[in-house]
Amino acid sequence: MNAKEFAAAAGLGEVIGAIAEASAEIATKIRLAGLSDIYGAAGAVNVQGEAQQKLDVFANDVMIAKLGAVAECAAIVSEEDDEPVVFDHPGAKFVAIFDPLDGSSNIDVNVNVGTIVSIQAVKGDATATALQPGTAQVAALYVVYGPSTVMVVALAEKEGVAFFTLDDKGEFVLTAEGVKMPEQGPYYSTNEANAASWPAVYREYVATLVKGELGGKAYGARYIGSLVADFHRTILKGGVFLYPPTEKAPKGKLRLLYEANPLALIAEKADGAAVNGRTRILEVVAEQVHERTPLIVGSKREVEALQQMVLKAGK
Numbered sequence: 001m002n003a004k005e006f007a008a009a010a011g012l013g014e015v016i017g018a019i020a021e022a023s024a025e026i027a028t029k030i031r032l033a034g035l036s037d038i039y040g041a042a043g044a045v046n047v048q049g050e051a052q053q054k055l056d057v058f059a060n061d062v063m064i065a066k067l068g069a070v071a072e073c074a075a076i077v078s079e080e081d082d083e084p085v086v087f088d089h090p091g092a093k094f095v096a097i098f099d100p101l102d103g104s105s106n107i108d109v110n111v112n113v114g115t116i117v118s119i120q121a122v123k124g125d126a127t128a129t130a131l132q133p134g135t136a137q138v139a140a141l142y143v144v145y146g147p148s149t150v151m152v153v154a155l156a157e158k159e160g161v162a163f164f165t166l167d168d169k170g171e172f173v174l175t176a177e178g179v180k181m182p183e184q185g186p187y188y189s190t191n192e193a194n195a196a197s198w199p200a201v202y203r204e205y206v207a208t209l210v211k212g213e214l215g216g217k218a219y220g221a222r223y224i225g226s227l228v229a230d231f232h233r234t235i236l237k238g239g240v241f242l243y244p245p246t247e248k249a250p251k252g253k254l255r256l257l258y259e260a261n262p263l264a265l266i267a268e269k270a271d272g273a274a275v276n277g278r279t280r281i282l283e284v285v286a287e288q289v290h291e292r293t294p295l296i297v298g299s300k301r302e303v304e305a306l307q308q309m310v311l312k313a314g315k
């Protein structure tokens with residue numbers, strides 16, 4: 001079975017099939033990047049105030065073109081566009097909310113990047129649909145462009161997550177189903193250079209892990225700096241990824257709607273958890289589509305321990 005058939009069987013029509021086609025094109029572009037003029041900055045700045053890479057723009061354009069050709073897709077919300085892009089598709093059922101290329105600062109050094117997508121059922125206009133809490137998502141997925149290209153899909157109605165691997169014909173073939181993450185893992189993953197500007201409780205938490213005070217074994221550190229890649233390791237090996245608030249980004253750096261929400265649904269469907277410190281990510285109600293959030297996601301044991309420490313500290 002491929003990703004397109006899997007999603008169609010789950011009542012999602014062609015939406016995931018279109019994302020699979022877009023991802024296959026993005027994967028090819030990334031794989032051959034050194035042979036074309038696609039590395040480097042595009043010369044523009046996106047709504048987040050971040051310099052766009054040429055591959056950010058390419059990935060966004062491909063996603064919009066593919067989803068714009070699908071009758072069930074009413075609109076898209078992208079990290080790279082200030083406003084939703086609304087399609088003329090009367091009666092369309094879904095809005096796709098995405099980060100077309102995640103970890104783009106890693107592109108030029110040939111390190112894993114990804115695509116992250118949340119799918120919401122239409123409820124009002126595109127913005128209102130996108131602003132529904134993560135609990136309302138009908139599906140979520142990410143694609144990791146690594147040594148192989150893998151798509152991981154969670155459906156709201158199904159426990160466990162499905163893995164698809166891109167074959168040499170451009171198809172995402174089902175390679176694992178019902179995947180769950182370890183209840184506890186060996187790694188923590190965070191940009192520790194920010195530690196001095198985290199709320200103290202996060203430093204205490206990491207010290208707890210390093211000293212082996214949570215479950216007996218001392219944790220190791222792993223940080224790629226591509227959320228998708230750091231999350232993918234976490235789902236396979238267990239452990240915790242955290243991007244706490246910092247002085248520079250007091251509301252967190254990562255985006256709620258197209259980074260935290262989809263990964264939180266995938267984590268929960270795999271028996272993991274995701275919080276913003278105090279609150280379950282999927283219950284946070286966004287006020288704007290590009291809203292940022294702290295994110296702590298991973299195995300249940302680690303995420304719950306952090307949440308308890310934060311609540312106890314009153315932070």
Ligand SMILES: O=P(O)(O)OC[C@H]1O[C@](O)(COP(=O)(O)O)[C@@H](O)[C@@H]1O
Pocket residue numbers: 050079099101102103104105191225226227228253
């Ligand atoms: O460089 P930092 O501050 O550690 O931030 C890394 C985070 O930023 C991101 O690159 C942001 O994603 P984009 O590349 O989509 O802007 C995440 O992938 C990653 O987790």
Ligand SMILES: [Mg+2]
Pocket residue numbers: 099101102103227259
């Ligand atoms: Mg990103």
Ligand SMILES: [Mg+2]
Pocket residue numbers: 056079099100101102103104
């Ligand atoms: Mg991005």
